[in-house]
Amino acid sequence: xxxxxxxxxxxxxxxxxxxxxQCQVDSQVTMxxxxxxxxxxxxxxIATANQGSEATYESGFVIDKFPISxxxxxxxxxxxxxxxxxxxxxxxxxxxxxxxxxxxxGPGTRLTVL
Amino acid sequence: xxxxxQSQPEMSVQEAETVxxxxxxxxxxxxxxxxxxxxxxSRQMILVIRQEAYKQQNATENRFSxxxxxxxxxxxxKISDSQLGDTAMYFCxxxxxxxxSNYKLTFGxxxxxxxxx
Numbered sequence: 001x002x003x004x005x006x007x008x009x010x011x012x013x014x015x016x017x018x019x020x021x022q023c024q025v026d027s028q029v030t031m032x033x034x035x036x037x038x039x040x041x042x043x044x045x046i047a048t049a050n051q052g053s054e055a056t057y058e059s060g061f062v063i064d065k066f067p068i069s070x071x072x073x074x075x076x077x078x079x080x081x082x083x084x085x086x087x088x089x090x091x092x093x094x095x096x097x098x099x100x101x102x103x104x105x106g107p108g109t110r111l112t113v114l
Numbered sequence: 115x116x117x118x119x120q121s122q123p124e125m126s127v128q129e130a131e132t133v134x135x136x137x138x139x140x141x142x143x144x145x146x147x148x149x150x151x152x153x154x155x156s157r158q159m160i161l162v163i164r165q166e167a168y169k170q171q172n173a174t175e176n177r178f179s180x181x182x183x184x185x186x187x188x189x190x191x192k193i194s195d196s197q198l199g200d201t202a203m204y205f206c207x208x209x210x211x212x213x214x215s216n217y218k219l220t221f222g223x224x225x226x227x228x229x230x231x
Contacts, residue, residue, distance in 0.1 A: 031217060042205060042221040043159075058218065090157055100217055101147045101209050105159035 002027045002095055004106035012112045013083055020079045021109045023093035028073035031096040033103065034066070038089045046091075049076040083113045116141045116208050120222035127196045128230050134181075135191045135225045137206030145211030148182070148189045149219070154202040162204075165189065167211070196229045203227075 003026040013019050023032065032049040047055040047068055055068035070076040080087050090110050094103040117140045127133035139148070150162040165173045165182050172180050177197075181190045193200055206222040 033217075033219075035219075042223050043219070044221075045218045048217070092159060094159075094219075096217060101211065102149075102161070102164060103209075103217075103219055104161060105151075108157045108159075110157070 002029060002097065002104060004093065004095060004104060006093060006106040006109050008109060009107065010110040010112075012114065014114055015084055017083055018079055018081045019083065019111060020077050021091055021093075021111075023076045023078070023106055025074045025095050027097075029095040029097050030073075030100060032070055032076045033094045033096075034068060034076070034078045035092045035094060035105075036089045037092060037108070043092065046078070049078075049093075080111065083111075085113045087111065088113045116143070116146075116210075116220045118206050118208050118220050118222040120206055120225050122225045123223070124226045124228070126228040126230055127193075129196055129198060131196055132192060132194045133196055133227065135193075135204050135206075135227065137189045137191070137222055139187050139189065139206070139208050141187070141208065143210055147209050147211060148180075149207040149209070150178070150180070150191045151205045151207060151221075152200075152202045153205065153224075154199075159205075163191065193227075198229050198231060201227060201229045 005024045007022045034046040035043040037043045046061045047057040049070040051070045067079045090108045092108045093106045119138045146167045148165045152160045163175045177194045203224045205224045208220045
């Protein structure tokens, strides 16, 4: 399976600021996704990152709050904008290759908002 | 909409013994896939095992096997010869099969498994 890295691995941010999280894959993948895992909770899909076009957001998530880019087949970014303490979570990217129904996850970014 | 239910928030097992984690799901889809993911304290989500709904044979990966009961919509994970490194949160997950554009994974709430020495 592909090797997936995320930067930063963790960060502590102030309320009202924004943070951009990067996801890099060592090979071209068909699909990339962003998930949120709130403390003690399961994972929830934020959006599907589409290469060369706007991301597809799930209900409850909007582009103004979570802008996403995917300039090529190996890289994507998620920005968490105008952060509040409720945004404190682990953010994970996942990728799917030829087996579109099988996803592999990056190591996650632990975000704490004060 | 799909739902995935894991009714055991926590479980523990002695090293070298066998443990079974439960998962049930609800869907109107006929073509789908089921997964078990493992998340150790390092928080890395690791794919443990995968089951295609159209396959009657239960999937097996070394010490990990599933009991897939399609009619009952049940998908349990059996871990044999438990090892200390199996200590982790285990998530059951569902995804629709091909034919649609939505490849969203739906997760259960997880079961925290502790393997005791």
